[in-house]
Amino acid sequence: MRNMPSANLDQRVSHGDYLIVLEGTETEIRTAETVLNNRGVSDWGIYDVPGVNTNPRMGIL
Numbered sequence: 001m002r003n004m005p006s007a008n009l010d011q012r013v014s015h016g017d018y019l020i021v022l023e024g025t026e027t028e029i030r031t032a033e034t035v036l037n038n039r040g041v042s043d044w045g046i047y048d049v050p051g052v053n054t055n056p057r058m059g060i061l
């Protein structure tokens with residue numbers, strides 16, 4: 001399981017980058033992935049957040 005990177009997160013957001021957090025089924029997350037790819041968003045990832053999701057098919061994008 002990968003951990004969500006946080007080292008530069010505050011700095012990037014303070015410089016105008018966006019932080020988008022999504023929660024949904026695997027199908028919903030994959031749909032969001034397609035939208036992000038189609039819009040040219042290139043720096044993103046899907047992460048499991050321990051203790052947040054009770055459904056193992058859910059994740060954060």
